[in-house]
Amino acid sequence: MINVLYFASFREMLGKADEQIKAEHSTVGALIESLSTRGENWQKALLENQNLQIAVNHDVAQRDTMIKAGDEIAFFPPVTGG
């Protein structure tokens, strides 16, 4: 299993903060493809979003970052703290 988190506007748009998913995706990109089949809001937030930010295990990641069972993958919009 992998743990997937959604923050800020993504959490609101996708209607969930986190979920457990079977770890059958080799990369973040593959996970995004799979999640985007859930509907238009998923496709817009993840697949078609040029500003999508990704973290794997608390480090900034890219679509080609590898994932494995036990990882924590987070999706969020550009940060605006400070």
Place this chain on the structure above:
Amino acid sequence: MINVLYFASFREMLGKADEQIKAEHSTVGALIESLSTRGENWQKALLENQNLQIAVNHDVAQRDTMIKAGDEIAFFPPVTGG
């Protein structure tokens, strides 16, 4: 009369903090020439000092700055606050 002030190492080297002098000098340079006849320490502190700092009426001044009765002229070394 003019009021002449000496600060920091100058006050210690010249042995006085301030004095009243007859306003018979047209410029700061003329005043320095006159004061420097008092002795070697005056000559070294004022006439021959490349780092001499001058203020007339609380504004930074130069050797060619004009002075007149009632003015306050100050001599001091480079500043080191902050």
Place this chain on the structure above:
Amino acid sequence: MSEYPHIKIQQEDFDLTTEVAALRAGHKDIGAVVSFVGTVRDINEGDEVSILELEHYPGMTEKALEKIRLEAHERWALESSLIIHRIGKMYPTDQIVLVAVSSRHRENAFYASHFIMDYLKTNAPFWKKETLPNGDERWVDARITDKEAENRWIK
């Protein structure tokens, strides 16, 4: 002591004097302390703002801030540094964030604090949501100028 003693993520407000005293404690050779405090403005994008809510990503936030802090220590000779970022609901004039840095000489403290703030803005996982006086809520958009500010520090 937490894993990152120089990083604090908290709901409660902070006191500048107290935090700077903690930053300086045990360092006698400090000549300069620069503190940056970010505060809630009552206007953003031309609209009045009633509430500002700060969300963050627990765990990643601390790691990202510590990375920025350590990079500042690598680039400049610093004695100590501290980052506090508040989360939750805040109101106009409230303090949001503190970056405080100490060094022997002032130049390092000025550059390092500015660097930390610029990197925090674009690299630490915080998100702001504004509530307007009519009750409307909106997520604050990232600013291009913040990305430009970060790029200034590329070596």
Place this chain on the structure above:
Amino acid sequence: MSEYPHIKIQQEDFDLTTEVAALRAGHKDIGAVVSFVGTVRDINEGDEVSILELEHYPGMTEKALEKIRLEAHERWALESSLIIHRIGKMYPTDQIVLVAVSSRHRENAFYASHFIMDYLKTNAPFWKKETLPNGDERWVDARITDKEAENRWIK
């Protein structure tokens, strides 16, 4: 109120939280506050320092600091600014000087506070005398690096 309400020359110590609150009072549109505190180091030029005594030129000091402060306001969009400089005897770790600046956006506050400190160092009539542990006294020499720091801001 004094002629220069944003300039204070005083023997007594100052409290950072109190002074920053005063700086911010009446300005709701502040997003950034940068404070610089200069402190007495226990080492200078390789020697241990026991006492640091600050002398100034009353009257000229206030005028010089106000000129620097107003130039900062001309160069950057600032909401408010404050300079406090202590005089008399101080000891290692004591606070000597505070420069605090507020603005809407952080960049202006960082640049303006750095500018004010660099100009203060070379343009405000203060002089430092150190007392070493053996009782020897010496006037601190002006640093070439301070003049270089000032020159960086020439437009």
